[in-house]
Amino acid sequence: MEATANNHLNNVDFIKDKELLNYLNNWQPHPVERAVCLPAFMYVSDEVYRLEREKLFSRSWLFVGFTNQLEKPKSYFTVSIANISLLIVKNEEGNLRAFRNICSHRFTPLALENGKANCFVCPYHGWTYDLEGKLTGVTEFEKHEDFDMSKYGLSSFHIDTWGPFIFVNLDPNCSPLKTQLGKLPKLFDDYKISELSHVHTHDYQANINWKLYVENTVENYHVPFLHKGTNEIPQLDWVSPVKSFFQGKDNYYVEYSSFSTKEEIEPGTVIEGLPPKLMQGYFWLSFWPNFCLFCLPNLVLVFLIDPISVSQTRIRWTWLVPNTTEAKSAENVQSLVEEYDKIQLQDLSLLPKIQNELAFLRSSAGPLSPSKEPMVHRFHEFLMAYLTDSIGMQKFQNRNFDEEDLF
Numbered sequence: 001m002e003a004t005a006n007n008h009l010n011n012v013d014f015i016k017d018k019e020l021l022n023y024l025n026n027w028q029p030h031p032v033e034r035a036v037c038l039p040a041f042m043y044v045s046d047e048v049y050r051l052e053r054e055k056l057f058s059r060s061w062l063f064v065g066f067t068n069q070l071e072k073p074k075s076y077f078t079v080s081i082a083n084i085s086l087l088i089v090k091n092e093e094g095n096l097r098a099f100r101n102i103c104s105h106r107f108t109p110l111a112l113e114n115g116k117a118n119c120f121v122c123p124y125h126g127w128t129y130d131l132e133g134k135l136t137g138v139t140e141f142e143k144h145e146d147f148d149m150s151k152y153g154l155s156s157f158h159i160d161t162w163g164p165f166i167f168v169n170l171d172p173n174c175s176p177l178k179t180q181l182g183k184l185p186k187l188f189d190d191y192k193i194s195e196l197s198h199v200h201t202h203d204y205q206a207n208i209n210w211k212l213y214v215e216n217t218v219e220n221y222h223v224p225f226l227h228k229g230t231n232e233i234p235q236l237d238w239v240s241p242v243k244s245f246f247q248g249k250d251n252y253y254v255e256y257s258s259f260s261t262k263e264e265i266e267p268g269t270v271i272e273g274l275p276p277k278l279m280q281g282y283f284w285l286s287f288w289p290n291f292c293l294f295c296l297p298n299l300v301l302v303f304l305i306d307p308i309s310v311s312q313t314r315i316r317w318t319w320l321v322p323n324t325t326e327a328k329s330a331e332n333v334q335s336l337v338e339e340y341d342k343i344q345l346q347d348l349s350l351l352p353k354i355q356n357e358l359a360f361l362r363s364s365a366g367p368l369s370p371s372k373e374p375m376v377h378r379f380h381e382f383l384m385a386y387l388t389d390s391i392g393m394q395k396f397q398n399r400n401f402d403e404e405d406l407f
């Protein structure tokens with residue numbers, strides 16, 4: 001394997017594709033004025049998917065679900081992000097725990113879906129674990145000379161919350177979620193997201209690499225074109241100047257736009273106490289690597305992005321509205337679901353066509369607009385810094401976003 005003085009690729013012996021290896025070894029950050037997209041093979045290579053699982057999804061705060069999925073002590077749910085199977089538990093004291101949802105014996109998935117449990121019993125040979133992940137019950141091992149039960153608990157991971165959102169990080173040395181969130185909790189505080197009602201959830205399955213979806217969440221260049229003429233949300237001013245920034249850790253994109261026309265929203269359907277700025281516009285957040293929020297005066301849409309394989313992505317959308325009779329009425333919910341579902345389907349009918357083309361384009365890569373796609377570029381730089389083990393070592397170029405304007 002070739003090595004350069006700049007990148008520090010460790011443990012990537014599984015990469016056999018020379019072109020990919022060469023790209024990883026020679027990758028350097030670029031100024032946005034010379035930005036090009038990632039080469040096509042980055043979206044279709046199984047080796048890249050594996051690399052992302054090991055170096056990116058295993059080292060980032062992953063959005064896994066909501067606190068209301070675990071209302072009572074001893075409740076649990078299972079979730080998989082990038083094929084990392086997780087078991088999320090509320091223990092007897094009410095504290096959250098995150099484990100790999102795999103039995104330590106011969107790696108059978110341990111728990112299914114969700115429920116309440118005093119312990120977890122593996123369906124294969126009956127090994128039993130308590131709610132702290134400790135192995136407490138095993139049969140037929142009396143004659144094993146080297147068997148130490150205390151060594152075979154479930155792998156456990158960092159878990160933390162922001163309001164109703166649960167995040168898990170597999171990296172034992174990760175920086176705290178709070179550090180990654182920076183000013184976001186303050187910025188989104190007025191929406192009082194914890195108090196909203198979850199009225200609809202839908203899993204969209206798309207034949208695309210997950211990066212195509214994230215790229216689509218950090219630019220609005222496509223909006224007046226791809227979403228043109230639909231008029232589902234006439235009040236959104238798609239062409240107003242967008243203020244965007246990445247915080248010091250470079251791990252999120254926030255956009256605020258004011259509405260072009262005065263909104264006619266039924267009074268009881270609006271989030272109470274919103275300041276004028278939030279009543280007259282929306283906030284959009286794309287948080288590294290798999291979480292997005294779209295906040296309107298009458299709706300918060302939450303995105304969970306799950307890369308199932310190199311060319312398949314599950315996107316779970318959850319619709320949240322104020323906890324009032326008017327907001328939760330079937331009529332209001334249906335109209336909000338239909339409006340935004342239509343927009344999602346516009347994106348999801350185009351992106352798979354790109355995925356198809358990428359399969360045959362090898363190292364081709366188109367240019368990115370410095371004014372409209374700087375965040376796509378920034379996303380790529382951040383991603384590549386993770387994949388090449390140079391996170392924190394690269395000086396990102398052209399940091400010219402005015403974050404103070406948003407606060």
Ligand code: FES
Binds near residue numbers: 103105124127
């Ligand atoms: S694999 Fe779980 S007990 Fe055997």
Ligand SMILES: [Fe+2]
Binds near residue numbers: 222227347
């Ligand atoms: Fe879109």
